[in-house]
Amino acid sequence: SYELSQPPSVSVSPGQTASITCSGDKLGDKYVCWYQQKPGQSPVLVIYQDNQRPSGIPERFSGSNSGNTATLTISGTQALDEADYYCQAWDSNTGVFGAGTKVTVL
Amino acid sequence: EGQLVESGGGLGQPGGSMTLSCAASGFTFSNYAMSWVRQAPGKGLEWVAAISGGETTYYADSVRGRFTISRDNSKNTLYLQMNSLRAEDTAVYYCAKNSGFIKKDGVDVWGQGTTVTVSS
Numbered sequence: 001s002y003e004l005s006q007p008p009s010v011s012v013s014p015g016q017t018a019s020i021t022c023s024g025d026k027l028g029d030k031y032v033c034w035y036q037q038k039p040g041q042s043p044v045l046v047i048y049q050d051n052q053r054p055s056g057i058p059e060r061f062s063g064s065n066s067g068n069t070a071t072l073t074i075s076g077t078q079a080l081d082e083a084d085y086y087c088q089a090w091d092s093n094t095g096v097f098g099a100g101t102k103v104t105v106l
Numbered sequence: 107e108g109q110l111v112e113s114g115g116g117l118g119q120p121g122g123s124m125t126l127s128c129a130a131s132g133f134t135f136s137n138y139a140m141s142w143v144r145q146a147p148g149k150g151l152e153w154v155a156a157i158s159g160g161e162t163t164y165y166a167d168s169v170r171g172r173f174t175i176s177r178d179n180s181k182n183t184l185y186l187q188m189n190s191l192r193a194e195d196t197a198v199y200y201c202a203k204n205s206g207f208i209k210k211d212g213v214d215v216w217g218q219g220t221t222v223t224v225s226s
Contacts, residue, residue, distance in 0.1 A: 001167055031209060031210040031211075033211075033212035033213075035151070035212075037151070042200060042216035042217065042218060042219060043143075043151065043200075043213075043216055044216075045205070045212045045213060045214050047212075048205065048210070048211050048212035049210050049211060049212075054205070054212075054214060084150070086150060086151050088151075088153070088212070090208075090209040093164050094153070094165070094166060094167065095141070095153035095156060095164070095166070096153060097151045097152060097153055098150075099150045100150040100151070
């Protein structure tokens with residue numbers, strides 16, 4: 001079955017840039033979405049179609065996808081961005097989530 | 107944007123059955139694909155199943171043959187029939203609305219989740 005790999009954790013200082021990677025075989029040939037989940041809350045879509053932001057998502061969130069790796073970038077990270085982030089894609093007729101990355105804003 | 111409210115969770119027996127429901131409001135339900143996503147205690151998100159507006163269904167390998175996703179557009183309701191329950195099915199189950207093309211556009215509305223515990 002298809003797998004998406006994410007680093008378990010990423011630490012970033014306030015105001016700096018956080019980059020979260022998501023790796024999978026020929027991932028660049030698929031569309032990737034990214035979700036943010038804070039403790040005790042339902043997930044929130046922050047990026048779809050690799051690099052599109054839903055309405056209401058701040059411009060500091062951006063995405064890219066090429067080759068075997070997709071990346072979610074948070075520019076000018078704020079304390080409120082501290083959360084778990086999950087990438088998600090489809091392989092054939094099955095949806096797949098990455099295991100998630102905990103972003104800590106130090 | 108819409109609202110989703112799940113129900114039907116609770117304690118289930120190993121090998122038993124349970125049906126989850128999800129009541130949708132605030133959008134034209136029949137126009138959108140819908141999904142179920144679960145999260146085991148302390149774990150990450152796991153995609154479970156999806157159904158298109160045209161009622162094409164998709165399943166994770168872990169539930170295929172045991173779970174059935176369906177929808178009743180006249181009642182604006184999504185269902186997940188779960189049979190042959192296993193301990194590893196224990197999770198919070200989220201109902202979710204796909205924002206557009208099912209394999210491209212992601213889920214833009216999530217319910218609050220309903221908890222399923224499988225234990226004897």
